[in-house]
Structures are given as C-alpha cells and as structure tokens.
Amino acid sequence: MQPDEKILQKYAQVMVRYAINNGAGINKGDTVYLVGQECSKNLYMAIAKEIYTAGGNIINGYMPDNIKENSLSRFLLQNGSDEQVAFFAKPYWQGLVDAIDHIVFIIAEPDIHVFEGLPSARISMMNSARAPYMAMREKKEQEGKLSWTLCLYGTPSMAAEAGLSTEAYWEQIIEACYLREDDPVAKWKKVQQEIETIKHKLDALPLQKLHVKGQDVDLHIQIGKNRKWLSGGGKNIPSFEIFTSPDWRGTNGHIYFNQPLYYSGKRIAGVKLVFENGLVTFADAAENADALKEMIAQENADKVGEFSLTDKRHSRITKFMATTLFDENMGGEFGNTHIALGNAYKDTYTGDMSTVTTEQWAEMGYNSCPKVHTDIISTSNRTVTATLEDGTEKIIYADGMFLLD
Incomplete structure (x- = not known):
C-alpha cells in the first residue's frame, strides 16, 4: 500500500x-540535504519537487534499501x-555541513531487523563513528545557521513490527500529520500556536x-x-511534545517504560531505570537488556x-508505531x-548559546x-507535580x- x-x-x-527552518518554511536559495532510502522514493521525489518549486537547492542523500539479505x-x-567500522571522513562531512541550510530525513525502514543477530558493541562502534558529524551539526545549529x-x-516491515496492517499504519501517519486537511500547513501553524501557549x-x-508519580514511576527531575x-x-513531523533539558545531576528515583525502543x-522492551544523583545505577530490560546496557x-x-x-488533546497518534518519531508523540x-x-538540547538555554x-x-x-x-517512552498514567522556587507545589500535568492556568 502506498498513499x-x-x-x-x-x-x-x-x-x-x-517544517524546514524551525516551522517557518524554506527561503528561496536555501540548500537542503534530503536523506531517504529507496523504499521512500515517491515521498522523496515529492519533497524534492516541492523544494525546487519553492526556489531551494538539494544535496541528495538517496540510499539503497538497508535489508538483511543485501x-x-x-x-x-x-x-x-x-x-573500517569506525571510519569517519571528516573533510567530507564538514564540507557537507558547511554547504547546507537544512536537513530533511525521511525515516523508512525496509527491514527493521536488519542488524538482528549482530553484536551490540559492534553496532555501537559504527554509530559512534558519526559523533563528530553530530557535533558539527550542533555547532552550526547553535549559531542559528x-x-x-x-x-x-x-x-510493511515497520507496520508488522507495530502489529498493524500497512494501511492502518499509514492511517496513523495521515491523521497525525493532518494530511486530509484542505491546508495542512495552516493546520500545523494553528496547532503549534496552541502548543506554544502551553510552553x-x-x-x-x-x-x-x-516529581513524576504513578503506578510504575516515582522520579524527581x-x-x-x-x-x-x-x-x-x-523539527519533527509530527511533534506535539513539550520538553526541556534538565540539570542531569538532580535526577533521582525509578521509572518503568511500557513502550519498546529501538537502538542499534x-x-x-520492558526497560526499568533507577537514578541516584543523576546517574543510572540500575538498568534492565525484559528484551535485549544487553543492547540497553551497551548503550548506557x-x-x-x-x-x-x-x-x-x-498533551493527549493535540496528538492523534493512538497506536504503537515502532519508531521514536511517532511513539514519543503518542496521545491516546x-x-x-x-x-x-544522553545528549542535552542546548537550545533549551535561555541565553545566547554561542557565548557559552x-x-x-x-x-x-x-x-x-x-x-x-x-x-x-511511557504511556501509563502519571501525575507531575512542580515545586516552585518559593517552595510551593503545583500539579502541572495529570x-x-x-x-496550567
């Protein structure tokens, strides 16, 4: 099934x-690094044509499908x-980052189990090799460029992993991204304004x-x-979350996550973490605990x-989708x-990032x-109580x- x-x-x-340009859309003359696998060709082509129509330029990151057999x-x-696994071509990636104004990633997994049976440490080595590229991107992003x-x-592979038909999987995408609206861009801007009001x-x-409290969580942030x-x-389509990067040193307590994640x-699945003074002191999972511990x-x-x-009032996502992009925005x-x-978002800082x-x-x-x-991610019920600077408490989420008043 294809839309x-x-x-x-x-x-x-x-x-x-x-989505491009942090919700402002592309400017004429901007250069976009467009990344996707061949299974996403029809969407890749649609986005590429829209970029050109808007007066932008493209550096193609079109890749062969990553499937286990080939x-x-x-x-x-x-x-x-x-x-070879840890190889990183620094001049190439630095040149790419220097040349672009925006990056658009199309997440499409033709075989979600492509690395099944391989050592977690080996996969981590390959992933870690791209850390300098991420640092290059972060630096340019902090400069506002x-x-x-x-x-x-x-x-079909992602849909099967989520326990859905391909049609039902796409239905979640279409609903979550407001693609049946007459003007989905205008709809997104309206929803973003509502979320900004809460922010x-x-x-x-x-x-x-x-203080995050529920049947399977008792965590202080x-x-x-x-x-x-x-x-x-x-930054993400869809995105309904409201987030910050806390002071990691003040994380204490435990939390259980009822949604699986994918790493390497x-x-x-079945992740439980315990924190003491900001550090994970206990980590376990019902499924692939070795990969979790390798990551940590x-x-x-x-x-x-x-x-x-x-906030469930904004998100139309009601099903597990086997990808963080959707699962971290689940409503239900x-x-x-x-x-x-891992890494904090430095753009949560109230001052000028470039001077820090x-x-x-x-x-x-x-x-x-x-x-x-x-x-x-966890979708279980929980109450979040804030302690304010004067010592008073206020429930901000339930x-x-x-x-919020």
Missing part, C-alpha cells in the same frame, strides 16, 4: 513550507575491520523541580537555572538529556512521558553525549493533560 499522490503532495508541503551496513559489520526535521514513510505558561512558572521549554516547531537495530555504557549516556510531556488515553538518555563555553555548559548541568540521545 495517493495528493496525500504525498500535502506531506511534502508540510515538510517544505512549514545490506552494505550489515556486510561491513560482519566482515570489516574495526578501523542550520535546521533539521524528520518525517516518516511507512513500510509559555511553563516558562512563566519559576520551576525548581518536578531538577530543572536547573536558565532553562526554557521547547516544542517541536517543525534492536528492539529493547557509552560516555555520559547514563545521564538524562531530556524530559518531555505530550494518558498522553506520554519520556526521557532521553564547554565548561559553562557542564557547570549548568547540561549533559554532553554526542554519541547517544535515546528517547524512552491524566495526559497539562493543567
């Missing part, structure tokens, strides 16, 4: 006329030397710490000074880089709570982990909704 041409055109309009990445992991955005193209109310509260909350603003091509063993991946909440009965282990030194980021409790930023 019809009209749906794809609207999808491309959302990505180019809204995967170059799998072949490299099985047969390459450590030096680069934006990125993600979207999803449904495949501004959070920013106006003198928050000191949060220290917000930290000079923080603000962010919402998607085009492996499904990790990366430098600074045992610390929180993000805390996020989604209770919205969702998620944290990310590495030492100052560390002093403020922003976690630095270019190799890892992994979201782990039953999947923000409670």
